Amino acid sequence: GLPPYDDANIFARILRGEIPCRKIHEDDHALAFHDINPQAPVHVLVIPKGQYVSVADFSASATDAEVAGFWRAVAKVAKDLGLEQSGYRVLTNMGSDGGQEVPHFHIHIFGGRPIGRMVP
Ligand code: 5GP
Secondary structure, eight states, X not given: OOOOOOTTSHHHHHHTTSSOOOEEEEOSSEEEEEOSSOSSSEEEEEEESSOOSSHHHHHHHSOHHHHHHHHHXXXXXXXXXXXXXXXXXXXXXXXXXXXXXXXXXXXXXXXXXXXXXXXX
């Protein structure tokens, strides 16, 4: 089964304001901030405020309002960063094979250059 949520993870600490982030957007359901180790000219993370380990947990357990609010925030952040014309990539890593490092569900937004294809 899925691991339990660990409220000591780094994104939980960011949500509680215990460690700083370069915040882009915050609303009832989502927080967006710049990735500390950017892999593209724009590399942003969007996280739900609720305690969900991964996309699996979020999809199974979040309310419809949380899911809708989260995805609207993802698209709004990309648009507000000026990425809508040129395009961008959204990505989530899940679990061990997905290479997930932080066990609080998050979406990466990459943009500002052609991102290329990801071939496993
Ligand atoms: P994952 O592999 O879990 O999808 O990616 C986690 C991401 O979080 C990585 O891109 C990493 O650079 C980013 N990250 C890890 N710790 C911090 C932090 O303390 N602050 C910020 N802004 N990003 C972080």
